Amino acid sequence: MNQQNCCGSKSALKLGLKSGHVIKKGTFPRKGRKRRVPRYQCKVCGRGFSLATLLWTYYQKKRxxxxxxxxxxxxxxxxxxxxxxxxxxxxxxxxxxxxxxxxxxxxxxxxxxxxxxxxxxxxxxxxxxxxxxxxxxxxxxxxxxxxxxxxxxxxxxxxxxxxxxxxxxxxxxxxxxxxxxxxxxxxxxxxxxxxxxxxxxxxxxxxxxxxxxxxxxxxxxxxxxxxxxxxxxxxxxxxxxxxxxxxxxxxxxxxxxxxxxxxxxxxxxxxxxxxxxxxxxxxxxxxxxxxxxxxxxxxxxxxxxxx
Ligand SMILES: [Zn+2]
Structure with missing residues (x-):
């Protein structure tokens, strides 16, 4: 699996969690959101990311x-x-x-x-x-x-x-x-x-x-x-x-x-x-x-x- 595809989208995340090459790694709180945002790590490329990274609202200051x-x-x-x-x-x-x-x-x-x-x-x-x-x-x-x-x-x-x-x-x-x-x-x-x-x-x-x-x-x-x-x-x-x-x-x-x-x-x-x-x-x-x-x-x- 190449580096861009293994943890670059929501569907890849779902597949990764199923196959076990992506693991859960804590959560963090976010203003204006009731639930904490889950964090993940990809075991193939070592990249750490969260659900927020994959959303279109990523990096928006006024979501x-x-x-x-x-x-x-x-x-x-x-x-x-x-x-x-x-x-x-x-x-x-x-x-x-x-x-x-x-x-x-x-x-x-x-x-x-x-x-x-x-x-x-x-x-x-x-x-x-x-x-x-x-x-x-x-x-x-x-x-x-x-x-x-x-x-x-x-x-x-x-x-x-x-x-x-x-x-x-x-x-x-x-x-x-x-x-x-x-x-x-x-x-x-x-x-x-x-x-x-x-x-x-x-x-x-x-x-x-x-x-x-x-x-x-x-x-x-x-x-x-x-x-x-x-x-x-x-x-x-x-x-x-x-x-x-x-x-x-x-x-x-x-x-x-x-x-x-x-x-x-x-x-x-x-x-x-x-x-x-x-x-x-x-x-x-x-x-x-x-x-x-x-x-x-x-x-x-x-x-x-x-x-
Ligand atoms: Zn990866």
Whole structure:
């Protein structure tokens, strides 16, 4: 066993304790924690470590703010207002967004794996939302894939050409922007191959980029396209006019993102400054959203649409 793997993670610790190459070695008290933190020693490399070493909160000076920060960030609060409310520096919140994003991404994967239990979604919908980085001259596309029960399977962020209104100014300042929307959607669909059945029913709007992209990744799937209706005035640009919406799952999910992730609000001066922070912020929201949906389905006794 090499030095990095024998005592570097929680799962390695569990295995080590089972096989006996990691032994318990006392505990130490920690402020704000009821129980003492256990210490361990690895008999292979001699390294001493504690449970705290393996947690994502390692070396954090203000770990008591983590839960509050996570809740505020998924409740339409901006980073600077979160910092002001919690009473810490903006840089602390920026770091937490990054760390929480990674933790939530991993947690979401585990939650979905547990819920899906080796099966695949049979009914999915996807669409792209638009946002921007710093200014509308640098627009971003946000492809999102959900199941018909509104479980978010994945998303991606990529650059796209600006709106015709901003085209000249954008080109003068930033040059011609790449249009990565096809590449990004294909990458996203490929990454979701283990979650989506190869014979799934995939719904989207009538964007001309979609049919052959879907066909390339899921040749056996049934791709249904629907005319994209006008948005309701109060629907955050995502909920559509008219009664029955065949793309309700994706439209409602995008509306929820717009309403609850502050940087995706419409008519706002909250903007994304960095693409990676947008992704982290989204993972924080998605983890909680998926848990909420799954809990609701469990409570109502509705089975997941899986095969
Ligand atoms: Zn070791």
């Amino acid at each position: 008591h703010i983590n839960t509050t920060v996570r809740r505020l960030l998924l409740s339409n609060m901006s980073l600077s207002r979160t910092a002001a409310l919690v009473g810490v520096n903006l840089k602390t919140i920026e770091l937490r967004v990054q760390q929480l994003g990674a933790v939530c991404q991993e947690k979401n994967r585990e939650t979905l794996e547990k819920a899906f239990n080796g099966k695949c979604a049979t009914h999915v919908q996807f669409d792209e939302a638009e946002t921007f980085e710093k200014t509308k001259l640098l627009p971003l596309s946000l492809p999102v894939v959900v199941t018909n029960q509104r479980i978010i399977l994945g998303f991606d962020v990529c650059s796209m050409p600006p709106h015709p209104v901003y085209k000249d100014r954008s080109e003068a300042k930033y040059g011609v922007l790449p249009d990565d929307r096809i590449k990004s959607l294909r990458k996203l669909l490929v990454s979701l191959k283990s979650w989506i059945s190869e014979f799934a029913e995939i719904k989207s709007d009538e964007c001309p980029r979609y049919p052959w992209t879907v066909k390339k990744v899921f040749p056996g799937a049934q791709h249904k396209t629907f005319y994209a209706r006008r948005a309701k005035p109060h629907g955050l640009g995502e909920l559509k006019v008219g009664a029955f919406d065949p793309l309700f799952a994706i439209n409602h999910t995008l509306a929820k993102l717009r309403a609850n992730v502050s940087r995706l609000n419409r008519r706002t001066w909250n903007t994304t400054k960095r693409r990676d922070r947008l992704m982290s912020h989204l993972w924080i929201f998605i983890e909680s959203h998926n848990r909420y949906i799954l809990r609701g389905l469990r409570r109502e006794g509705i089975p997941l649409a899986l095969a």
